[in-house]
Amino acid sequence: MQLTPSAHVDTFTRDHLPPADQWPTLEFTLPELQYPEQLNAATALIDQPTARFGADRPALRTPDGVIWSYGQLLEHANQVARVLTEDHGIVPGNRVLLRGPNNPWIVAAWLGVLKAGAVVVTTMPLLRAPEIAKLIGLTKPSLAITDHRFADEMDTAATAAELPVLSYGSDAATDLVALAAAKPGTFENVATAADDVALLGPTSGTTGTPKVTMHFHRDVLANADTFARHLLEPTPDDVFAGSPPLAFTFGLGGLVVFPLYFGASALLTERAAPVELAERAAEAGATVLFTAPTAYRAIIKADRADLLSRLRLGVSAGEHLSQQTWEAVEEASGLRLVDGIGATEMLHVFISAAGDAIHPGAVGVPVPGYRATILDVDGNEAADGEPGRLAVIGPTGCRYLDDPRQANYVCNGWNVTGDTFLRDAEGYFVYQARSDNMIVSSGYNIGAPEVEAAIDQHEDVLENAVVARPDEERGSVVCAFIVLREGVTGDAAKRKEIQDFVKATIAPYKYPRDVRFVDELPRNPSGKLQHFRLRESLQTGQHSELAGAGQA
Known part of the structure; x- marks a missing residue:
């Protein structure tokens, strides 16, 4: 693995890439994936399209009728880059944490960070202060940018880390929008390397510590040149x-x-x-x-x-x-519908099918530029029709930020996603189940141990275990089996109290919609909690008498 010379003055991300022998195999088999050694993704996403398609073409819209043209988005992104570099001293390689809902200014900030040669740290706007603090500790940002409506939790997390916070969308003179308006609308994008890190994307894990994926400038474009170009x-x-x-x-x-x-x-x-x-x-x-x-x-x-x-x-x-x-x-x-499976580790969809190539019931085939297989328990390729671990290789791949779990995701060069699939006789990949205890509910990835840790903080909870319960509407819902301390009654009021407590402790979408009070949790002779027995009990209906009262 030979990296090109970096444009980063702050070498944090290069210094914390995984060891070379733990990298996945990377393949660039399509002509459009042959990127130059110097590449800034923002140039390809806003500067070049503005020149090619016209500054007046609509770029971003909102439901209330606001429309930003390509020219306006380019100007605002350039102004943000100037605010970062001129007012806040951001240098190439610094990390900038973003927090806000989907609106034009968060896009301008995202592009502005890339233009300045810095690294975007993306965060969900619903995360609570303790969750944000974990990400700050892992990614060591130099600045946080937040929508002013989401500033409270951000400020709480940033204060302890002495992290400067820049808000946008308010009427304050120090607001990013006001500062940007005072700047010229031009900026010379930093000539980053194609393999300089552009994005740190946290992924919800199966432990309380998030995994942070690392993506290069070329990675950001590779998904556009594979899934988007060839299927969409x-x-x-x-x-x-x-x-x-x-x-x-x-x-x-x-x-x-x-x-x-x-x-x-x-x-x-x-x-x-x-x-x-x-x-x-x-x-x-x-x-x-x-x-x-x-x-x-x-x-x-x-x-x-x-x-x-x-x-x-x-x-x-x-x-x-x-x-x-x-x-x-x-x-x-x-x-x-165009179905697809992707992963934060791979950035986007790598198996899919569109149009006449769709086989209902199957996700699809590898997107052009990717190849995939099924691995058995020994890491060997499984025969068609045999379920196993989905593994993929392409132009993007897993790189965790300074995390020993890198070795769990990459196996002999393959990115092993944690999903169980089978490949049918026609080469189509068919989903079977998640391979770990990640709960995927309405498209949100929720780590069961994180929810368990939040529930444990409630004063009336003795112990608990969280698993996924299949749900027709949401795919899965968070189901918590809770042992209460002696003398506490497990009724509907207590159930709601615990649910509200979790909503106030971690991101609200992670709360247990199904709460079941039990006398004890299943354990093996060594005392290890057996989550699989709880999942089995949901399938057999062992706790069905509690289901009606337990769901919210």
Whole structure:
């Protein structure tokens, strides 16, 4: 592994790449993946498209009618880069943490950080202060940029780390928007190396410590030149819309990278229920929608299939898309959903199918530029029809920031995703289950141990265990088995109290929707908690008498 000379003055990310012998195999088999040694992703995403497609072409839209053209987005991104470098002393390689919902200014900030040669640290706006503090400790940012409406938790986390915070969207004279308005709208992008780190993307893990994925400037473009180019085939007339936050790489690709790279526009919706999202997308003339199977099911159940029938493409990822849901959407709307599996470690979708190549019930085949296989328990390639661990190789791959779990994800050069699949006789990959105790609910990845740790903080909880319970609407929901301290009654009021406590402790979407009070938890002779027995009990209905009262 030979890296090109870095443009980073702050060498933190280069210094904390995984050891060379733990890297996955990287392959650049397509002509469009042959990137120059010097590459700044922001140049390819806003400077070049503005020159190619015109400064007046719409780039970003909001439901309230705001439209930023490519020229305006370029100007604001340049101004942000100037604020970072001139007012805050950001140098290439520094990390800048971003926190905010999907709106134009978070995109301008994202591009501005890249232009300055710095590294974006993406965070979910719903994270609580302790969760943000963990990410600050791992990534060592020099500055945080936050939407002013989400500043409280950010300020709490940043104070302990003595991290400067810059807010945007308020009326303050020190607001990023005001500071940017005083700057010229030009900036000379830093000539970063194609293999300089551009993005640190945290992924919810199965322990309380997040894993932080490291992505190069070329990686940001590689997903556009594989999945987007070959399966979505975007045109400048497309309007992209979707529900995933930009802190998720699914949302970053679908709502920023893909539309900008191909001269299209994106509708940025801060928050909307599925039907409202579809209505807003229709009003904006959206042609491509990115969301989870949960949302597509909700739209169909609300008898609003007409909203989907207007789309050119509906992309489903973030959780398993069942054949029943796929068929229901097609029958009701005529839309043939493009299913896909991706990973934060790989940045975006690497197995999918579109159009006539879709096989309902199967996710698809490797996206051009990638190859995949199924590994058995010994790490050997399994025969067709045999379930095993999904493994993939392509132009992107797993690189964790200074994390021993790197060795668990990469096996003999393969990126092993933690999903159990099988490959059928036609070469299509069919999802079976998650291989670990990650809970995927409505497209959100939720680490069970993190929820357990939050529940344990409640004064009435003696111990608890969290697993995924299958759910028709959400794919899975967080199910908590809780042993209360002696003398405490496990009733509906206590259940709600614990749920509200968890919502106030960690991101609200992680709370246990299903709470079941039990006398004891299953353990093996050595005392190790047996989560698999709890999952089995959900399948056999052993705790069914509690299910009705336990769900919220």
